[in-house]
Amino acid sequence: xxxxxxxxxxxxxxxxxxxxxxxxxxxxxxxxxxxxxxxxxxxxxxxxxxxxxxxxxxxxxxxxxxxxxxxxxxxxxxxxxxxxxxxxxxxxxxxxxxxxxxxxxxxxxxxxxxxxxxxxxxxxxxxxxxxxxxxxxxxxxxxxxxxxxxxxxxxxxxxxxxxxxxxxxxxxxxxxxxxxxxxxxxxxxxxxxxxxxxxxxxxxxxxxxxxxxxxxxxxxxxxxxxxxxxxxxxxxxxxxxxxxxxxxxxxxxxxxxxxxxxxxxxxxxxxxxxxxxxxxxxxxxxxxxxxxxx
Amino acid sequence: xxxxxxxxxxxxxxxxxxxxxxxxxxxxxxxxxxxxxxxxxxxxxxxxxxxxxxxxxxxxxxxxxxxxxxxxxxxxxxxxxxxxxxxxxxxxxxxxxxxxxxxxxxxxxxxxxxxxxxxxxxxxxxxxxxxxxxxxxxxxxxxxxxxxxxxxxxxxxxxxxxxx
Numbered sequence: 036x037x038x039x040x041x042x043x044x045x046x047x048x049x050x051x052x053x054x055x056x057x058x059x060x061x062x063x064x065x066x067x068x069x070x071x072x073x074x075x076x077x078x079x080x081x082x083x084x085x086x087x088x089x090x091x092x093x094x095x096x097x098x099x100x101x102x103x104x105x106x107x108x109x110x111x112x113x114x115x116x117x118x119x120x121x122x123x124x125x126x127x128x129x130x131x132x133x134x135x136x137x138x139x140x141x142x143x144x145x146x147x148x149x150x151x152x153x154x155x156x157x158x159x160x161x162x163x164x165x166x167x168x169x170x171x172x173x174x175x176x177x178x179x180x181x182x183x184x185x186x187x188x189x190x191x192x193x194x195x196x197x198x199x200x201x202x203x204x205x206x207x208x209x210x211x212x213x214x215x216x217x218x219x220x221x222x223x224x225x226x227x228x229x230x231x232x233x234x235x236x237x238x239x240x241x242x243x244x245x246x247x248x249x250x251x252x253x254x255x256x257x258x259x260x261x262x263x264x265x266x267x268x269x270x271x272x273x274x275x276x277x278x279x280x281x282x283x284x285x286x287x288x289x290x291x292x293x294x295x296x297x298x299x300x301x302x303x304x305x306x307x308x309x310x311x312x313x314x315x316x317x318x319x320x321x322x323x324x325x326x327x328x329x
Numbered sequence: 330x331x332x333x334x335x336x337x338x339x340x341x342x343x344x345x346x347x348x349x350x351x352x353x354x355x356x357x358x359x360x361x362x363x364x365x366x367x368x369x370x371x372x373x374x375x376x377x378x379x380x381x382x383x384x385x386x387x388x389x390x391x392x393x394x395x396x397x398x399x400x401x402x403x404x405x406x407x408x409x410x411x412x413x414x415x416x417x418x419x420x421x422x423x424x425x426x427x428x429x430x431x432x433x434x435x436x437x438x439x440x441x442x443x444x445x446x447x448x449x450x451x452x453x454x455x456x457x458x459x460x461x462x463x464x465x466x467x468x469x470x471x472x473x474x475x476x477x478x479x480x481x482x483x484x485x486x487x488x489x490x491x492x493x
Contacts, residue, residue: 065410208405211403212401229367
């Protein structure tokens with residue numbers, strides 16, 4: 036199976052930030068979600084993969100081609116949508132669609148027409164009159180209608196109203212049906228990632244903390260509510276990422292849950308009241324607060 | 330079309346494109362869309378397991394019937410492929426579906442699948458009741474007493490609702 040992309044030892048230094056030694060790959064047909072706070076390095080990684088910036092060290096392979104050497108071949112089959120991309124304000128969306136269509140042979144006019152309708156966009160309107168949300172949707176349409184084999188999406192749902200966000204997620208879900216197409220997307224809306232990603236990659240402070248299949252990643256974490264008091268010797272409980280105590284109630288956020296851990300807690304005289312799964316959002320915040328050790 | 334001759338163009342990009350369009354956007358079997366919710370406290374894979382189990386119990390999906398492919402169900406229900414894979418694996422372990430290599434998954438043809446599922450559900454409730462009773466300190470004798478006091482006709486139970 037070809038990898039949609041593979042990077043090794045990827046490093047990019049800026050004045051106040053460095054993406055450091057990232058090694059990561061994604062099999063074709065997968066959806067990967069990039070999670071991280073602002074400035075964690077998500078956009079830098081996406082820009083390196085798309086060929087918009089050059090790495091200081093490391094190798095990049097996209098759809099079986101070495102980057103940046105073979106970037107012309109890669110760009111035929113790669114779509115990249117990022118909020119900071121400019122469209123021509125004085126031109127209509129139709130003009131942009133015809134422009135992209137003239138460059139990319141894979142352009143699917145019927146699909147573009149359907150996306151126009153679903154995204155509720157007017158092709159004859161000049162971009163200057165578009166709202167922020169409409170610009171985001173226009174940019175996604177221009178990428179989706181090319182049916183690229185690899186889609187890189189930087190915050191595709193940020194700034195969209197709930198209805199527009201729902202339409203974008205639906206368009207992403209349509210792509211899942213094809214096992215030859217892959218998507219790598221970053222989002223502050225962890226719920227989008229939790230819903231659609233097969234793999235979750237966690238970036239923090241320019242480093243890759245973890246990249247794992249979503250099911251086992253989510254399965255490791257639990258919120259455990261007990262009655263009793265916490266033994267407080269935290270070094271003996273590396274599985275526990277966060278604790279809160281209120282009177283006799285104790286809440287534990289566990290990063291490596293097991294039945295053995297529950298037995299140990301009971302052995303401390305704690306009475307387990309409930310054990311529940313955690314959302315990706317809760318895991319994300321807990322990890323960052325705990326100093327970035329996933 | 331730029332062509333001015335009488336012969337039709339050999340390659341018509343619009344018609345090719347249209348076929349692809351249909352394939353991706355419209356041929357979604359109604360069955361493949363499960364009713365999942367991100368605000369449900371149960372994890373997504375568990376919601377899938379529960380809903381497919383319910384569909385089999387209700388007879389929506391009959392014994393031997395082919396299930397939607399993993400990608401089809403994921404796309405129609407808007408969940409990740411890996412989540413559906415996990416749900417199908419759990420349904421396979423529970424004996425509710427059977428996966429044949431290269432052919433897809435099918436509802437198991439066990440003669441008493443529905444009864445078995447109901448029995449499993451009953452045992453789950455029963456165990457939960459026992460655990461709750463233990464926490465309240467209700468003895469086995471007291472539970473027996475409660476059972477004896479309970480009217481045997483289920484109709485009477487449902488109509489005898491409590492009014493404050």
